[in-house]
Amino acid sequence: MAITSEMERHQPKLVPWGEKLSQVPWWALIILLMGVLIVYSVFTSATYQDAFLFLIAGVRVTITVSLISFGLALILGLIAGLGRVSKNVIYYTLASLYVEIVRGIPLLVLIIYFAFVVTPLAIQTLNSLGTVLLQDPAFGFLRGLARSLTDLNIQDVDMTIRAIAGLAFGYGAFEAEVFRAGIESIERGQMEAARSLGMSYFQAMRYIILPQAIRRVLPPLGNDFIAMLKDSSLISVLAVRELTHLGKLNRARTFRTFETWNTVAFLYLSMTLLLSLGVKMLERRMAVEE
Amino acid sequence: MRNDVIIEIEHVYKSFGRVRALVDVSLNVYRGEVLFIFGPSGGGKSTLLRCINRLEKVDRGRIVVDGVCVTEHPKKVDIDKVRMEVGMVFQLFNLFPHLTALQNITLAQEKVRKRSKEEAEEIAYRLLERVGLPEKADVYPDQLSGGQKQRVAIARALAMNPKIMLFDEPTSALDPEMIREVLDVMLDLAKEGMTMVVVSHEMGFAKAAADRMVFLEGGRVVEVATPEELFTNPKEERTKRFLSQILH
Numbered sequence: 001m002a003i004t005s006e007m008e009r010h011q012p013k014l015v016p017w018g019e020k021l022s023q024v025p026w027w028a029l030i031i032l033l034m035g036v037l038i039v040y041s042v043f044t045s046a047t048y049q050d051a052f053l054f055l056i057a058g059v060r061v062t063i064t065v066s067l068i069s070f071g072l073a074l075i076l077g078l079i080a081g082l083g084r085v086s087k088n089v090i091y092y093t094l095a096s097l098y099v100e101i102v103r104g105i106p107l108l109v110l111i112i113y114f115a116f117v118v119t120p121l122a123i124q125t126l127n128s129l130g131t132v133l134l135q136d137p138a139f140g141f142l143r144g145l146a147r148s149l150t151d152l153n154i155q156d157v158d159m160t161i162r163a164i165a166g167l168a169f170g171y172g173a174f175e176a177e178v179f180r181a182g183i184e185s186i187e188r189g190q191m192e193a194a195r196s197l198g199m200s201y202f203q204a205m206r207y208i209i210l211p212q213a214i215r216r217v218l219p220p221l222g223n224d225f226i227a228m229l230k231d232s233s234l235i236s237v238l239a240v241r242e243l244t245h246l247g248k249l250n251r252a253r254t255f256r257t258f259e260t261w262n263t264v265a266f267l268y269l270s271m272t273l274l275l276s277l278g279v280k281m282l283e284r285r286m287a288v289e290e
Numbered sequence: 291m292r293n294d295v296i297i298e299i300e301h302v303y304k305s306f307g308r309v310r311a312l313v314d315v316s317l318n319v320y321r322g323e324v325l326f327i328f329g330p331s332g333g334g335k336s337t338l339l340r341c342i343n344r345l346e347k348v349d350r351g352r353i354v355v356d357g358v359c360v361t362e363h364p365k366k367v368d369i370d371k372v373r374m375e376v377g378m379v380f381q382l383f384n385l386f387p388h389l390t391a392l393q394n395i396t397l398a399q400e401k402v403r404k405r406s407k408e409e410a411e412e413i414a415y416r417l418l419e420r421v422g423l424p425e426k427a428d429v430y431p432d433q434l435s436g437g438q439k440q441r442v443a444i445a446r447a448l449a450m451n452p453k454i455m456l457f458d459e460p461t462s463a464l465d466p467e468m469i470r471e472v473l474d475v476m477l478d479l480a481k482e483g484m485t486m487v488v489v490s491h492e493m494g495f496a497k498a499a500a501d502r503m504v505f506l507e508g509g510r511v512v513e514v515a516t517p518e519e520l521f522t523n524p525k526e527e528r529t530k531r532f533l534s535q536i537l538h
Contacts, residue, residue: 192345193384193443197398197450198374207397211388 031273038266047256051263054253058246059267065164065242066229072168073228074221077175082205084180095176102173107166108234114166115159115238123154163235171228178220182213219286222279226272233268243267294321296454296485297342302351302361304337304509311337312348313509319454324486326500326517328493330532334509335489336381339456342487343376344369356453374402377447381459383439385431391418391442392427395449403450410449417445421475437468444475455479457488493537497521505529 041048083095102110130149133139139146186209194204236245247264251257297319304312311334319325327335340346341353344360353361358372386394395414399405405413418424421441431439440460447455457476461469473495480486480499488495496503496517503520505512505528513526524530 187384189380189382189384190386193378193380193386194398195370196343196345196373196376196378197446198370198402199398200370203401207401208386212386215388 031269035266035270038262041259042263045259047254047259048263050254051250051256051259054250055243055246055260055263055267058241058243059271061160061240061242062229062232063271065160065167065235065240066225066232069164069167069171069232070225070228072164073171073175076168076172077179080172080176081179081183084176085183099173099176102170103177105170107170107231108237110170111163111166111234112237114169115162118165119157119162120154123152123157126152159238160240163238163240167228167232167235171224171231174224175221178217178224179213181220182217183209185216186212215286219279219283222275222282226275226279229271229275230268295319296321296356297487298352298354299338299342300352300354302338302341302353303349304334304341304346305349310509312341315351315506315509315511317504317511317514319485319487320501321485322483323501324480324488324499326496326503327487327489327506328491328496328503329506329512333506335506336458337509338506339378339458339487339489342454342456343373343378345378370402374450375453377450377452377455379440379443379447379455379457379460381462383431383436383443383463385434385439385443385446387431390428390430391423391434394431394442395446398446399449413449414445417448418442420448420478421445422471435468436464437471440464440468440472441475444472444479448479454485454487457486457490459489459491461490461492491536493521505532507532 038048042052043049080095080098083091084099086092086095105113126149130146130152133142133146134150183205190208190212191204194208195201199207232242233244235242236248239245243264247260251260254260295318297317299315299317299319302312302315303310313334315334315338317325317338327338329335337346341348342355342360348361351361352359355372356375358367360367360369360372385391386397389397392411392414395417396407396410399410399413400407403410415424415427418427421444423438423441423445426434426438426442431442434442444460460476461472464472469492473492476486476488476495477499488500490496500517502514503517504514505520505526507528513520513524513529515524519525520529521533524533
């Protein structure tokens, strides 16, 4: 009795101000405020406006490169992910080798490696293949193809393509693990039921396991896309004209370090915040459906 | 009819690590027969059933299903062909949650039996009618009760026109009031002459429908007899003890 009255005495009638204030999402408001400030600057300050107009082309490249790389990473990831759950020793070993090696190498190193080691090697291989084809009369009907193979030049491979290859190869390993986790999260009974109806392993995967697994991993895939969008800034080392590289160029052009990188950061932030909002909505929808 | 063996199980052994699940099990299942397998849990009933369509691989021994030896090397037998002819019903239903009841029943028909969509759907509707769920065609599994799920699962297996149906404790995960509806469907099936191997604790079903009963304990076949013999005069002491425990 004494305790209740004690508590009642300390219990104010209204929710205290401190508590109300602590529930406001201050971080979102602060970001919004910074955004408003930058947008305001773009409209009023010539320097910001100049930076913005120069950088906006980079946003397009960043988005395009991210989309293509992520699409390729998904395909690679699915193939490797299926390997990671496969009972076929060779398939499993190859997939694991890929995942373990790639995850242990920094993405920046991987991108440089693809651009300056893998691409030249691939070109050389294709060149010598063309030469072999040209020399062997048995492949006379492939003469046109052989000639274009020998004529292939390292300069023909655009840096953007090399960058996309590096990003996709690097992220493919992460997506492989996402897919593996998704597949392994589906109850064993699903595979058994499908197989007991006479479906092959492949059919069971295609019609029963993957549709469920992919739905389950959509949020983590979305988060990985956001991460890739940010990591695409790394390909600025290949002088691909994406957002970060244009930032460097703009700084060199105008010597306006502060304004340039403010705008660059703001543009990245707008893209990632928008995307994570999308992922949050996706997660909420799936939580309702579960 | 007695001579027409459809499943031959010969000296089958199976262990999981140190646990011996099946020890020298030999059994025949005859065409059109309802074989009822019972016994204490951990006795190897489910394992035996799962060996028949090779969801588990035997360690030793031979199982021949409708003329095909399923225990041969995997590369030598097309197990998918055998499984087409052997329907299976699981304790936890294992319906496909991303497909409607109708799609659950039509998918394998289309992809495995290569039936047209129309034909598959016609068969599916007919089977849903038969298990008493014609209005549930477009409903997803999570909106069905346990008993309804199990009836859809039976319809899904039947849609493949199997020669044999395996039931792995089909009513063990059901609330008591739903057991009846599933058993009724199984009784109908038995009356129509389907070959059925049923692992269950439902002694009422055994009395009503089983041709022979198998008591499995510790991975061994203890006794095989007709329900009349078994309920009135079991030969083995262990069978007697087990039956008195569950029948009170």
